[in-house]
Amino acid sequence: MSVLGRAFSVLDAFADGTPSLRLTAIAERSALPLPTALRLVRELVAWGGLERQSDGSYRLGSRLWTLGGQAPCRRRLVETGRPVLDRLNRTTGLPVLLAALDGIRFVVVDGVGSTLRPGTMLPPHATAAGKVLLAYLPDSRRRQVLADLVRLTPYTLTAPGPLDRQLATIRAGAPASAWEEWRLGENEVAVPVDPFAAQGPAAALTVTARSAAQARRAVPLVARAALTISGSLRPAGQATACAARADAAGEPR
């Protein structure tokens, strides 16, 4: 692994949302010897990617915020999606989320009425949005995910077979759903945004309800909202989906 790779794994130590970490914790999470972690952390601080707090711990820095906010693919998605999310939240009265693929992770991109903040990671197999994105993943990666289905509630699907059948129906155009498979009391439905893009859908639009019936009732509205987003995403340029990165576990090409 190169120097840069190490530095990135230092940053990735914060990816799960931990607001602040001490040096030792960073070193541990990124599997680096302490002096190495220290050197990297210092360079990151000098740049502004990390900040040192008065108690000696570190947190992600403002420079990272400024740069990250400029990422065109996500910015467009949020800017075009936001008004639609707002309306969908008002018409359904339910928390609304927009989720997308980030490398190999599934993350919340934006939300209205939900407690989940942008950047939160979602379990691929146990959320409706996760299933949508999973359905359109290239075979090899999808199989990777299906190989390790963690039980999160009594209702989580942990058998690859049934889940894969659900994914097939999603690809065929059915809305995705997850009935208390991630958290008890949360029933979600989700549909893809721009499902016919070459790279797969740009995002998944999802609502959460107390009951499955309530969630089902929202499906038409969610589907229409997703179409609206797809529509305003398409015309202004091909730069829709964030390019899938060619990562280590990637496919040929």
Added chain:
Amino acid sequence: MSVLGRAFSVLDAFADGTPSLRLTAIAERSALPLPTALRLVRELVAWGGLERQSDGSYRLGSRLWTLGGQAPCRRRLVETGRPVLDRLNRTTGLPVLLAALDGIRFVVVDGVGSTLRPGTMLPPHATAAGKVLLAYLPDSRRRQVLADLVRLTPYTLTAPGPLDRQLATIRAGAPASAWEEWRLGENEVAVPVDPFAAQGPAAALTVTARSAAQARRAVPLVARAALTISGSLRPAGQATACAARADAAGEPR
């Protein structure tokens, strides 16, 4: 300069808001030989900090967006500031901006009703918000800025003396103003958010108007809004301002 430094200057090539750059442009902006730039860019792409587009050019990637969105100091500022900006925009009918220091740059953090997007850089000496932040900068850095005052309109203050006197009144508690000093037809007033923090104010709150009179009339509302933000920022923790980074051109310690 270390490897990391080089990689950061590659990312910084996008800091001015350029949505996409070709390899050659990146190499030029970051003053790196082409093969070096290529190697760094590739590693950044593999991580997700950059993305390669179909035409071969690069843009900031989604991984950067996800990470950056987690930066605690900025997130808190935006989350607590947003409702106040909304209200201020409604009561004044004017575009509202929240700006802060990012390393050595002055950037827009959030806005309502303005065309300036978060991440946009502001000229320190020719905007009201810039003057507020400049006023509270440590002496050495302030002098650095005062030494190079670029003329942007016929009304831009390019003499250090008068500007420095304005900064003194701002430190004394007066609202900052800029009358068409950045762009013709734009008159701004600004006040600090949390001006008594150890590190200087967390941000500057500013409104823009067609006429100076209109801007002046808004001052009390802006000041009250800034107090509201300061108030909700303070209690929940000391993590208010983003730590000023110890950069190359920095002071002792």
Added chain:
DNA sequence: GACCAGCTTTCATCCTGTGAAAGTGGGAGT
């Protein structure tokens, strides 16, 4: 007062990043 954890510094070793130079490929010009 001794111990410990968490952090920082040092330094000899060596591996990784470096960039000049040469190679590739596609598009424009004639």
Added chain:
DNA sequence: ACTCCCACTTTCACAGGATGAAAGCTGGTC
């Protein structure tokens, strides 16, 4: 059709920067 040119990519011998074990700090705790 041929050539030129530009943007990008690959190669490779070299050098300098990164490495991490070991040894010092510091402040808190028993």
